[in-house]
Amino acid sequence: MNIRLSAIATAFLFLWMRIQGASLITSTSPRGIVDLELAETPTRVNELISVWNKTIVINNILIDFLFIPAYALFLSLICLQLAKRFKVQFLSNAGLLIARGIWLAAILDLVENSLMLVSMNGMNSIYICQLTRWVALVKFCWVGLAILYLIVYLLPALFHFTFKKKSNGE
Numbered sequence: 001m002n003i004r005l006s007a008i009a010t011a012f013l014f015l016w017m018r019i020q021g022a023s024l025i026t027s028t029s030p031r032g033i034v035d036l037e038l039a040e041t042p043t044r045v046n047e048l049i050s051v052w053n054k055t056i057v058i059n060n061i062l063i064d065f066l067f068i069p070a071y072a073l074f075l076s077l078i079c080l081q082l083a084k085r086f087k088v089q090f091l092s093n094a095g096l097l098i099a100r101g102i103w104l105a106a107i108l109d110l111v112e113n114s115l116m117l118v119s120m121n122g123m124n125s126i127y128i129c130q131l132t133r134w135v136a137l138v139k140f141c142w143v144g145l146a147i148l149y150l151i152v153y154l155l156p157a158l159f160h161f162t163f164k165k166k167s168n169g170e
Contacts, residue, residue, distance in 0.1 A: 003081065006074035013067040021060040026051055033060050036116055037136040045124040057120055061113050068113075072106035075099075075146040082153045091152070098145050105142035108135045 017033075024032040028051045031038075036057070039045045049057075076099045083095025115132040118124070 003074065003077045006070060006077060009070040010067070010074045013063065013070050017060055017063045017067060020063060021056065023056055024052055024060065033057070033064075034136075036119070036132075037112060038133050039119075039129055040133055041129055042124045042126060045119050045129060049120065054120060058117065061116055061120075064109070064113055068106050068109045071143070072102050075143065076102045079146055079149055082149065085153070095149055098142070098149050101142045102146055105139045108139040108142075112136050112139060 021032055029035040029048055036045065036048050039048060079095045079099035079102065083092045083099065086092040086095065112132055112135045115128055115135065119128055119132065
C-alpha cells in the first residue's frame, strides 16, 4: 500500500468517525470521544455515558479500529519517506524512530479502544480509567511527534514559498 492510498484511507476514516460521532460533541464533552479517552475517573466516564447514545459511542470506537491501521501505515510511510530526504543525520534517524513508534501508538490505540469498550459496558474502575488515559496520552504523543516531524520537513518549503522574491524585479 502506498502513501497516497493510505492517506486517502486515513482521511476517509477520520471524516467518517467525525461525522458518525458528531453527536458526542456536547457541552459536557467538547472534545467528543477524546473526552472518554482522557477521562480520569469512573465519575467522569459515567457523566459522559449519561449524555451520549451508547450505540453511537460503540460504533465510533469500532470505526476507530479500522482507522488505526490506516493512520499508522500513513504516518509510518511518510516518516520513512521523509527520513530518506533529510540530509541532517539526526533528523533522518528521528524519522526512522518515529516511523517505528507509530506502530507502538497503533498498539496502544487498540488497547485504549478495548479499555473504552470495557468502560462502556459498566466496568469503569479507577484503574481502567487511568490506564485508558495514560495509554491515550502516550499514543497522542507519538502521533503528535509524527505530525511535528512532517511540519519540520514542510516548514522550510512553506517559508521559502511565503517569502520568495518576485521574478519581475519588484
